[in-house]
Amino acid sequence: MIQDRTFGSRLLSSVNFILLMIISLATVLPFLHVVAGSLTTSAEMAAKKFIIFPSDISFEAYRFVFSTGTIFRSIMVSVSVTLLGTAFSMLITSLMAYGLSRKDLDGRRTIMFLVVFTMLFQGGLIPTFLVVKELHLIDTYAALVLPLTVSAFNMIILRNFFQNIPEGLEESAKIDGCSDFGILFRIVLPLSMPAIATISLFYAVTYWNTYLNAILYLNDSSMWPIQVLLRQIVVLASGLDYSSSLDGAVPPPDQAVKMAVIVVATLPILAVYPFLQKHFAKGALLGSMKG
Structure with missing residues (x-):
């Protein structure tokens, strides 16, 4: 009892x-x-x-936010960059994490040291800009993706998760003639869906919130993602004349416009979270248990 x-x-x-x-x-x-x-x-x-x-x-604040004809184009830019960038980052991160999770990889400790080193010391804004410029990525969407392709933190979390998978499964697959890529895509990744969902969400939030890179690398305003355009809308709303209006209508207060911008910028990525919530906590915890 x-x-x-x-x-x-x-x-x-x-x-x-x-x-x-x-x-x-x-x-x-x-x-x-x-x-x-x-x-x-x-x-x-x-x-x-x-x-x-x-x-x-x-709904005046939302009408003002969506009054510009380029906002839907910017939304599509952000959605495309987020989807393609997340997929590309997960591919490269998974390949790197799987390789570094193998104990028989030569130079594994040295490579891991270099990865951790980038978490503590980075080149800085100007060297990064010069690299992007020399690669002729200015005014291309690749400039929003390639500099953010691999996060050292995300890679380490995924690597630790891969290390928790029993080695016997991979040995059995090798006996059956499965290649290293076959083991990764047929065994390791399907068993790692909690970690994959977690890291995907991390990358998706990063790409969706892309602002500084767009300001630095995109000179064409028609290529701006939603975050940059929303910032321009906030600046425009701050300069509105609330004492009078040509058509007699009272424009929305700039504070309401700012809040509407926050909702528009947050709601899409927030809507994705419930679908990944069941994997999120498990993936983050299991990926941090083993070093």
Whole structure:
């Protein structure tokens, strides 16, 4: 028979519950404020400092954000760069992580040292720009992908995950005549879906939030991803004249526009997370257990 919980355990559970609720509210409330602020009218935005439930719903901020004809092109640019960049990064990262996870690889420790070294010391902004320029990648979408292809942190997480796979499976596959690529794509990767989903999400967030590289390497405004265009919209909204308007309409407040921009920039990548959530925690934990 299961004994009744002691007073101490019940008290500890209650304290944990209260602390977790406070942390959850501290995390959720700012985002709810941003969403509510993007749907708030000018009068309510001026009257209240913190809004969770707007009295009157207004979509003027979103109409202003989507009023430019290039925003849908920028969204397609960001979606394309995110999908292709994530796929390419996962391919290169998986190949590198699998090779470094093999104990019989010559020079494995030296290569791992060089990988970890890049996490501590990097070339810097100007040398990176010069490399991209010399490779003739300016004003190409490759400039948004190639500099971010492999993350040392993501590669190490994936490598550690690969090391947890029993060696007997690979030995059996080799006996059956399977090549190293066959072992990777037919055995290792299917067994590593939690880690693959986790690292894919990391890469997807990185590519979706690409801003600095686009500013540095893309001079053609028609090639800008959504993050750069949204920044231009925020700058434009900050210069609006709220005292008068040619057609008599009151433009949305710049604060509401900024919040709408945050929602537009966050919602697409946030919608992907629920599909990967079941793999996320497991992949991150298992990939960090073994060094």
